[in-house]
Amino acid sequence: MxxxxxxxxxxxxxxxxxxxxxxxxxxxxxxxxxxxxxxxxxxxxxxxxxxxxxxxxxxxxxxxxxxxxxxxxxxxxxxxxVRLKAVTSVTHHVSVVFHRSVGFAAQAVEDYDGPGRLRVVFTRAASNAADHRTHP
Structure with missing residues (x-):
């Protein structure tokens, strides 16, 4: 499509x-x-x-x-x-797996979205995105 x-x-x-x-x-x-x-x-x-x-x-x-x-x-x-960043909830497992598969490092951060709100924060260098593709 x-x-x-x-x-x-x-x-x-x-x-x-x-x-x-x-x-x-x-x-x-x-x-x-x-x-x-x-x-x-x-x-x-x-x-x-x-x-x-x-x-x-x-x-x-x-x-x-x-x-x-x-x-x-x-x-x-x-x-x-020079860096890309994405954020998701710790329960959104598909997002965590996907972001890791396209080259993002993941870190769980306490209180990221307010008190008691644990989030997964992804970061990756803003290099050519094609370097991180998992398939053609």
Missing amino acids: PFEIVTADVGDLHRVLDDHARYWGERDLRALHQPVIVREFGSTCLVAQAARDDTRGTGLGHRLYEAFTEAFTEAARRQGA
């Missing part, structure tokens, strides 16, 4: 929120989709056709994330970034 990654705007964010359940299933992650992030970090906020419930299990999510990581790395490097 072809897709294009482009700079996001607030309208893109609203479209994802309008169809939230198709992207995230039962998990209510609407609070994580904040317009202020898009407005403040516009040049590195990217959007692509996301893996909705009708594409689960096809490998699209993995391909999207790899393409997104590559596009984000280039945008971040243009802004002078």
Whole structure:
């Protein structure tokens, strides 16, 4: 399935929120989709056709994330970034395995998202994302 990654705007964010359940299933992650992030970090906020419930299990999510990581790395490097960072909950095992598979180091950090909120923080050098691909 072809897709294009482009700079996001607030309208893109609203479209994802309008169809939230198709992207995230039962998990209510609407609070994580904040317009202020898009407005403040516009040049590195990217959007692509996301893996909705009708594409689960096809490998699209993995391909999207790899393409997104590559596009984000280039945008971040243009802004002078030398490191990439991602965050997930400790219970999101698929995310932990995936980020490690594309070259991120993982560390559990106590109180990262407030008191008693353990999170896994991933970091990786902002080198060429293609160096970290797990498949062609």
